[in-house]
Amino acid sequence: MQESTAGNSSEPLLSVKDLTTEFVTSDGVVRAVNGVSFDIHPGETVSLVGESGCGKSVTALSIMRLIQSPPGRIVGGSVTFEGQELLTLPEREMRSVRGGKIGMIFQEPMTSLNPVLTIGRQITEPLELHQKLTSNESRRRAIELLSTVGIPDADRRFNDYPHQLSGGQRQRVMIAIAMSCDPRLLIADEATTALDVTIQAQILELMKSLTSQSGAALLIITHNLGVVARYADRVNVMYAGRIRESAPAVETYHHARHPYTTGLLHSVPRLDRDLGSRLEPIPGEIPDPGEEITGCAFRPRCKFAVERCTYDDPPLDEVAPAHTAACWEHERVGAEVEAAAT
Helix, strand or coil: CCCCCCCCCCCCCEEEEEEEEEEEECCEEEEEEEEEEEEECCCCEEEEECCCCCCHHHHHHHHCCCCCCCCEEEEEEEEEECCEECCCCCHHHHHHHECCCEEEECCCHHHHCCCCCCHHHHHHHHHHHHCCCCHHHHHHHHHHHHHHCCCCCHHHHCCCCHHHCCHHHHHHHHHHHHHCCCCCEEEEECCCCCCCHHHHHHHHHHHHHHHHHHCCEEEEEECCHHHHCCCCCEEEEEECCEEEEEEEHHHHHHCCCCHHHHHHHHCCCCCCCCCCCCCCCCCCCCCCCCCCCCCCCCHHHCCCCCHHHHCCCCCCEEEECCEEECCCCHHHHHHHHHHHHC
16 A cells, blocks of 8 residues: 655654554454555644544544554554654553644544533643643633633633533633643544534634644544635545545545545535535445455445456555545546546
């Protein structure tokens, strides 16, 4: 498998190579992440995109070594952050990386925030743990963070509990916690899924603004290509546990070379389409992760499939500069994309 690159000459901040994570279930072994490789450079915004169940969140949890064992286990690959291998790092040292150097915004803040602790305490704890601030110093910093992420009357809301906040406010608190120790990398795992579209835009703008100000890199995990169109520098499209296409964001939207990427793009409402035009859903369903897949996993849903796809899984190969795709028929896919654009 060829590694996805960002086209950046600097050393990557995070480098994931052939990451493989599986879960042992009563029905057998489920390989949720299967040989995933990508890089994130300092200050870069990268996205992992795909349907629910494709392995995006498991990839993020594997990077943070938060896979619950049992039943989960990381069985192969490498994750290096600032040149340090995370998969073999002693747990005590890994705890200093989590929150201190890599911040993570989880998918559902109501279940990620502790319901019996005030939001203030949940922000001050990592400050005292990682930055060794005193109680008074951490309180001042927490109130400052709450104001920065747009929580009104932050001094008073410092003592509120999660259930006293709206969904958007809880997500802002999660961002404050994740950014509290000025991490070099922020991972946002479906951070806007449960919010209405107006709040989604506010949260995405906030994350992009905060990371731009601090110089941190940002990994956005989402199922919606429309969400990352405005924010991502590079897009990695995942399907059935693997990256199927990786390219700069502009290249992805205008010159996609994998049929799954084009399917996702056609599923998103667009302002440049004719009024009344219909969305084109991807037919079928994602494969059962517990079943052994022969050939290309996307073949049953793909209109470009040929006989070779039934027995030979295509590698992630370069199809254009800084653009990789795992498709035997990528030239046909590209020709259709070009024809539709003219």
